[in-house]
Amino acid sequence: MRVLLIYFVFFITITPSFSAAINGNVEKSGYGDYNQVIDSKSGNPVSNADVTLPSKGYRTKTDDNGKFNLDSKKITAPTIMSVEKDGYKPFSVTVDKQSLSKPIVLGIEKSSPHDIVIDKDMYHLGDDNFSENSANASDFLMKAIGPFFTKSFRIKSVPQNQDMFLIIGSVIGLDTQMARDLGQSKVRTAYSSPAEVFFNGSKIADLKVNGDNQQIKIPKSLIKPSSNNQVTIKAGRNLFQAAYIDYDDFEFMNLYIEAN
Numbered sequence: 192m193r194v195l196l197i198y199f200v201f202f203i204t205i206t207p208s209f210s211a212a213i214n215g216n217v218e219k220s221g222y223g224d225y226n227q228v229i230d231s232k233s234g235n236p237v238s239n240a241d242v243t244l245p246s247k248g249y250r251t252k253t254d255d256n257g258k259f260n261l262d263s264k265k266i267t268a269p270t271i272m273s274v275e276k277d278g279y280k281p282f283s284v285t286v287d288k289q290s291l292s293k294p295i296v297l298g299i300e301k302s303s304p305h306d307i308v309i310d311k312d313m314y315h316l317g318d319d320n321f322s323e324n325s326a327n328a329s330d331f332l333m334k335a336i337g338p339f340f341t342k343s344f345r346i347k348s349v350p351q352n353q354d355m356f357l358i359i360g361s362v363i364g365l366d367t368q369m370a371r372d373l374g375q376s377k378v379r380t381a382y383s384s385p386a387e388v389f390f391n392g393s394k395i396a397d398l399k400v401n402g403d404n405q406q407i408k409i410p411k412s413l414i415k416p417s418s419n420n421q422v423t424i425k426a427g428r429n430l431f432q433a434a435y436i437d438y439d440d441f442e443f444m445n446l447y448i449e450a451n
């Protein structure tokens with residue numbers, strides 16, 4: 192029984208990144224007759240939303256019916272697709288050739304009063320030294336900003352009876368042992384330590400797998416209400432390179448906080 196329970200919890204933890212193509216928040220979405228952005232609750236089309244493929248420099252807007260065009264021929268390796276619309280939570284999903292072989296319907300969710308958007312941009316952490324077999328290496332068109340990302344932001348108040356979660360919208364390129372075991376990384380000869388996530392200086396999670404909508408519970412004792420708080424993400428290191436420090440190169444997008 193104990194073994195089963197542990198297995199179950201483990202499975203839940205890695206599920207957001209377990210399926211290769213469409214996962215996480217796109218479970219609210221699916222396929223249709225044309226590419227479209229809809230409100231996940233009402234099902235109504237969302238017009239004038241920005242749909243982007245940041246690593247391809249592609250940007251378009253949805254029309255009055257929420258429809259958008261996408262040249263999916265450009266997409267060979269897994270790529271982060273993002274949808275931005277005022278009044279909605281940041282949305283991103285990792286897509287690939289297979290998941291875009293049919294028109295995709297993306298359900299986005301209205302933001303809640305306690306949502307805090309920390310950063311909507313895409314970042315590449317690491318040192319620009321990586322194997323072509325790295326998970327999603329072909330998408331690394333952005334230069335690395337270095338081995339860590341840090342950002343301060345204000346938290347006005349902490350809702351009672353609710354927990355606060357740090358959400359990382361999408362992560363691609365991690366070459367950890369688990370990413371390799373899941374087939375995300377094709378690097379056979381080496382792997383890296385996980386990336387680490389810190390909140391106000393305390394480590395709150397290891398990032399071991401690639402995928403969308405990764406949720407990290409923030410211990411309430413670490414949160415400073417009506418004050419500045421800080422999130423830091425540090426790249427892992429290649430554990431098989433002793434001659435010099437080789438940081439694990441990866442990209443992430445859409446950092447925000449949600450109360451649940």
Ligand SMILES: [Ca+2]
Pocket residue numbers: 317318319320321437438439440
């Ligand atoms: Ca590297």
